[in-house]
Amino acid sequence: MxxxxxxxxxxxxxxxxxxxxxxxxxxxxxxxxxxxxxxxxxxxxxxxxxxxxxxxxxxxxxxxxxxxxxxxxxxxxxxxxxxxxxxxxxxxxxxxxxxxxxxxxxxxxxxxxxxxxxxxxxxxxxxxxxxxxxxxxxxxxxxxxxxxxxxxxxxxxxxxxxxxxxxxxxxxxxxxxxxxxxxxxxxxxxxxxxxxxxxxxxxxxxxxxxxxxxxxxxxxxxxxxxxxxxxxxxxxxxxxxxxEGRFDAEGRLMVGDKEALPATRKMRGVIPEPMAVESRPFRGNWEGAFLVYSSLSTVNRELVLALLRSEKFELGLLQAEPGEPAEVAITSRLYPVAERLDKALDGEVDFHLRHHWPPDFSRPPAGKLILVQPWEFGRIPSEWVEPIQQNVDQVWAYTSYVRDCYIASGIDPNLVEVVRLGVDPERFQPGLSGLHLPTEKTFKFLFVGGTLERKGIDCLLKAYREVFTPEDDVCLVIKDMGTRTFYENQTAGEQIRTLQNDPDCADILYLTEDLPEADIPSLYSACDCLVHPYRGEGFGLPVAEAMACGLPVVVTAGGACDDFCNEDTAYLVSARRVPVRFPDEMKLAGDPWVLEPNPDELKARLRTVFERREEAQQRGKAAAEHIAAHFTWQDAAEDARAALTKLRQATSSTTKPVVAPALQIGAMQQLASPVQAPSVEITLVVLGDVAEETIDEVMAGLGDGVVRFDLRDGADAALSLGGQLEALRQRMEGKYLVCIGQGQTIDAEGIAQLIEHLRLQNNIAAVQPSLLGEAKGVGLVELEIAEGGVIAFRGQALETIGGFDHSFHSPAVLCEATRQLGRHGERVVQVLECVSVGGQGPLDQVHQDELKAIYALAEGDRMRSLGDDEAALSAYRDSVAAKGDFVESIVVLSALLMESGQSVDAIEHLERLVQMDEGSFRAHNYLGLAHYQAGQIAAARSTMKKALALNSSWVETLINLAVLEWEQGEPSEAVDYLEKAAKLEPDNRDVIVNTGVMYAQSGNPAAGIALLREYLDLNPRDQGAASSLADVLIENGELQAARELAERLLAHDPQYPVAHAMLERIRGQEEQE
Missing domain, CATH: 3.90.550.10 (Spore Coat Polysaccharide Biosynthesis Protein SpsA; Chain A)
Structure with missing residues (x-):
């Protein structure tokens, strides 16, 4: 020094x-x-x-x-x-x-x-x-x-x-x-x-x-x-x-009135100079209804209008029923929608969004598929699950509640984004002139929406009938929807008319005609309180619109409206979850449920609003401020932009193998409660037979911060243990998941000790106690795989590995989770001073086989890291033999076989992977690559094209096909594939390098050299790219440029092997000359 x-x-x-x-x-x-x-x-x-x-x-x-x-x-x-x-x-x-x-x-x-x-x-x-x-x-x-x-x-x-x-x-x-x-x-x-x-x-x-x-x-x-x-x-x-409060919505520090951060320097794109991913507009086709009287149509046109106000979106609008006549008056405000109807965008698009009923899960002609499909019954239909997992690239949910419905039904959480709905603050605001209503009563309750049981109209009518009399200065205004169209023969019109004729019932005004768009805000302003005691909602747009107009609202708690209603902005009515029956021909991915609002609370809320009007008005004012600040269509557009950015940046569609359905309510009684306590910190899972006194003692000792689930009685036998655990994990509200296995005994103090290690050390992901009789001491022992009967997990860490593996049918699924956590750099430890008592007893054959598969996979990884590929291959084969549906073992075995020149053997295993999930584009792509390496060109081309048909935006397949076609003497097809890949990912390394090489070999060496040099300026240690550029320079006689490249690389690393090899080639070329 x-x-x-x-x-x-x-x-x-x-x-x-x-x-x-x-x-x-x-x-x-x-x-x-x-x-x-x-x-x-x-x-x-x-x-x-x-x-x-x-x-x-x-x-x-x-x-x-x-x-x-x-x-x-x-x-x-x-x-x-x-x-x-x-x-x-x-x-x-x-x-x-x-x-x-x-x-x-x-x-x-x-x-x-x-x-x-x-x-x-x-x-x-x-x-x-x-x-x-x-x-x-x-x-x-x-x-x-x-x-x-x-x-x-x-x-x-x-x-x-x-x-x-x-x-x-x-x-x-x-x-x-x-x-x-x-x-x-x-x-x-x-x-x-x-x-x-x-x-x-x-x-x-x-x-x-x-x-x-x-x-x-x-x-x-x-x-x-x-x-x-x-x-x-x-x-x-x-x-x-x-x-706190110093960061903007993007998480950037707000510094005075200056831009939060200077623009990030980006590498220029390729073929030729496309705009950077972050700056080019989003191009997409939007499919649904736009100019009819329905909630879906309202959402489509308002969100589209908000997006079009930005220069970041180019949209084509496709009516779900082409040529459908407009019901909504086309004002100048709606011109941007009307002029785009039934005009799909030409060329490449980023996405194709569908928001209509019934849903359509088929792959679109172009772009990644986005599904917007609200659902109100806790679990989605079973027939939706597989096509969503296979074909849909992103699901937009109006609310956290709807997102939870999808996730609880087995949909990958990474697939589902919340894109809120909103209101137009220019149209919906306090102080508007009220619509004239034919009633002399001065206080008016309002209900807006289809008068369906799902929306709680029967609850409202019963409560209103019991609370008020004809002598009260009150009227219930009911604005029904879809009585002659989508809700025809489903509404409560007859029941409402009966009450209108009941001499003992307070006034009811029943409106069934469609109102012009301009009159809807005036309807809210003409009334004093909106009541919406729903059983199931996807969002509750009339609730938000009423709040925006300054009305206090009475609304069910525990569902979709929780995203924008709280005790400060609404009068909440508690509810409990109750099962609901569907026709036998409509199966759901789990037991469906709805909310049942508390009738006594509903009546009390009506009376409170009616009698304490000044207080109610203040709550309405707070509601209007809240909606204006957080739930406008522009806020919704920002959610949409963020979701689309995430989709664009993803290297692939999130298609995954079909996930098992969620647990049945009978096996998970805790899910029946309307709202879990917000103080829940620990989710306790009991696996198999555990002494009830042990569980009772643990629950009592841990207090209110724990919620318990049993996976031993009433669980669906057709659902794997991994599937049950994963469904539970996706629903858990606490930070920590504790699993107690069969025959185990541990006290509350022991559980608390495990949780304390997770709480204090963020790099610990899973922790288990020592077993009584094992070597004791004090401190932590690092584990590669935890195999104890009691294991505590950090929930956030489980999220990083995608949760529990659905293919596991035994408690070995816990061991597999700890193995994966270790591979992701997380710590798995044993606490020596914390002790549990008991044992699992003899393991059944499935448990033994699954454990063998896990340990064989870990051994294979260890051998591979030591460079012993033969030992690694043997271990990977043992893992696949023990558990034939272990996807990771199949993939790593196939990869090593291909690296070892045994592509024909790899094909056998990858064909099994394809059979396991015919809709997996990744499996088809990998199989195509194995065929290619084995010299089976026709099979490779066919299989890769199948992968591309399953997901046209998968860049890796486009690159593989480009290389295949180039080497088969089909340059135009190769360039076509690379151009498509470049539009999707202009900064992709393989796209850039392969494009540079193809330019150089197809008569445009200057363009190829420039592209490769630019890439290497940012990535000087990329040996493959450096070698490619050296080949191009030497082949084009630019020996001095090749020498300068080698010397520049050696300046970064004097031992750089590629640079030394380049100099040897240059010397050889010069000697020949």
Whole structure:
């Protein structure tokens, strides 16, 4: 390391506390991988280490400056201490669990020097074990700062461009020393966490840029510092207290009236220069009704109008029934809708949306399929599940309630997005003139909607009849809908007319004629309160419209309206869930249910609103403000834009194998309650026969924060245990899932101890106790696979692995979940001091086979990581033999067979995968690739085209077909496939590289070379792309350019094998000449 000089550019500050082995690797990494320019010094602050750290630091005397503290002062104070000692222009804060890679400091300083407005620079951090991304910038996720693109590949284009952020990690952070002094350093009130992002935000607050530098690479053993997780809750609470309300809807810090962040630099697209994904408009066709009197039609035209007000959307509108006459008057406001009717967009489109009844699940001619289909009965029809999983790329749900209906029915949660509905605040607002109504009564309750049992009209009529008399100054106005169309012969018209003629019933005004669109707001304004005691709703648009007009509303709690109604904005009527029968020919994916509103509460709410009118008006005013602020059609359009962005950015359709239906209500009694307590923290699952006194004691000891489910009595035998657990997980409201297996005994204190480890250490995903009689001690033991009878999971961690595997029929599904968690970098541990009693007894054959499959798969992965492919193949074969439907085993076995040149053997296994799910485009694509590698070109082409027919937006298949056709001498077909792929993913590495090669080999080498060079400028370590560019340059006689490329690559890495091979080829070419 260089000695300290007067004109230093950088002072590197490294706080340490124990973990001498990490500090040693860090210091050697700095010494070996840091250039002399820029000049630097190293300052180490030893926070009273008790291991051999002091001897290590003594060995580095003369190369570093060391300050020894008498106590552990923590991260913030130690770094502030180092900054006070520093003399460099820049401060570089570096954790001792990092190992810098070549050129790391030069790249950071070079970026900071390039723009005087850059105040802070962060590095790319990699996990040393996997080489995958640990840090590539920090954003606000679910209200807290978190790393984005974690676990992405290091060469992923998303993490290889310079980008502005609000926050970067302090594990390797460059800060201008003057700025650090201006900010008065790290806030020492934070204890070993969050102080780094707080510093960044304070810099951003003052107008400085915080920038991520992808070419500065550092490996880091995340979270290895002692005490790293001891103060998580306090630190996050301090962060929230300081910064809450300072971020916009996109999670960006609001800095005065300036744009939250400078535009992100993006690589230019290809074939030729398409717009970047983020900037080009969304193009799609929208199918449904638009100009008729129905709620679906209202949603379609209002959401389309809101989207068209933005320049980000190009829409073609397809009427579900072409040529359907307009019922709604076409005013100038509706011209943008009317002029687009029955005019599909030409060319490539991003999406095809369907929102009509009955639903249509068939694949559209072009674009990804979006289904918008409200449902009100707890579970969707069984016949919907398979076509949704096979054909639908995204489901839009009006509300969280509707989303839950789909998820509880077995639909992948990642497939379902909430796109709220809204109102037009220009049309629906307080203070409008009221519509003339033929009644002399001054107080008017209002009901708007089809008078169906589902909408609770019978509940309202009964309550109104019992609460009020003809002498009361009150009238119930009922605006029915669809009496001659979609609700014909289904309404309560006869019952309403009977009550109108009842001399003992208060006044009722029954309106059945369709009102002009302009009169609907006036109807609300003519009344004093809307009542909607629904049993089932998808959203409840009349409720939101009435609220927007300033009306207090009386509405059922526990359903769709919960998204926009609460005790401050509405009069809620509690309800319980009750089963509902459907015709035998209509099967649902589980037991359907509706809400049954409490009749006594409904009557009390009517009386309250009628008698305490000033209070009701105030609640109506709060409701109007809430709707105007959060539930306009423009808010809905923003939800739609976010959902479409997510769909566009996805590398594929989310089609998955058919998921088993959710648990039946008979097996999950807790689901019958109207609303689970918001304080629920733990979901307790009992598997098999467990002593009832054990469960009673646990439930009593844990208190109200736990909810129990039994998977031992009344469960549907046709549903796998994995399917039951997954359905339950998707419904759980708590943070933690605890499974108690057959014959196990554990007390509430033991469960609480397991949960405490999950709560305090965010990197622990699953934890199990020791079994009585095992070796005891104190502390945690790391596990690769947990096989205990009691396992506690963090719910959020289970979400990252997609939940429980439906193909498992035994408790081995819990072991498989822990294996997957470990593969995703999560910790699975055993708590030695926590003990359970009991055993599972003899395992049945299914349980034994599934465990064998899991352990064989893990052994195969281990052997493969050691480079022993033969042993890995043997283990993978054992796994598949033990469990023939184990998808991951089939996939990894096939992949290794193909890598080993045994593609014919791989075909046999992949054909089984296709048989398991004929609708899986991924399986067909993979099988096609195996056919191709085996030289079976016709079969490869046919199978890949089948994959493309199943999902025309799957870029990997388009690239595979392009390569196939190119190598078969069909350049026009190849280019056609690549052009389609480029429109979908212009930044895709394989699209860019293959396009460059094809350009070069088809008479346009200049374009190919330019494209490959541009890509390599951003991805200098991509050996495949470098080799391709070298081939093109040498083949076109540009030997000097090829030499310069090789030399530039060697500057990044002197041992770069591709660069050395390029130089050998150049020398050989020159000798031939």
């Amino acid at each position: 260089p000695t300290v000089t007067v004109a230093l550019r950088v002072s590197i500050a490294i706080p340490v506390y124990n973990k001498a082995e990490f500090t040693e690797a860090c210091l050697y990494g700095v010494a070996e991988n840091t250039d002399d320019d820029p000049s630097y010094e190293v300052i180490v602050i030893d926070n009273a280490s008790t291991d051999w750290t002091k001897y290590l630091l003594h060995a580095f005397e003369g190369d570093i400056r060391v300050e020894h503290n008498d106590e552990n002062k923590g991260f913030a104070r130690a770094n502030n201490q180092a900054a006070a000692m520093a003399s460099g222009d820049y401060l570089l804060f570096l954790n001792n669990d990092t190992v810098p890679q070549p050129g790391w400091l030069r790249e950071m300083v070079g970026l900071a020097d390039s723009d005087p407005s850059i105040g802070i620079v962060g590095s790319k951090l990699l996990y040393p074990e996997t080489g995958k991304i640990q840090h590539a910038g920090i954003e606000l996720i679910n209200g807290v700062p978190d790393h984005i693109h974690r676990e992405a590949a290091a060469d992923d284009l998303r993490v290889n461009a310079v980008r502005d952020f609000d926050m970067v990690t302090g594990a390797c952070m460059l800060v201008r020393r003057g700025l650090f002094a201006e900010l008065q350093g790290f806030d020492e009130d934070f204890l070993n966490g969050v102080e780094d992002v707080d510093l960044c935000l304070r810099a951003r607050e003052k107008g400085w840029r915080v920038v991520y530098c992808p070419t500065s690479v550092v490996e880091r053993h995340e979270g290895s510092s002692e005490g790293r997780y001891d103060h998580v809750c306090e630190n996050l609470q301090r962060f929230v207290d300081r910064w």
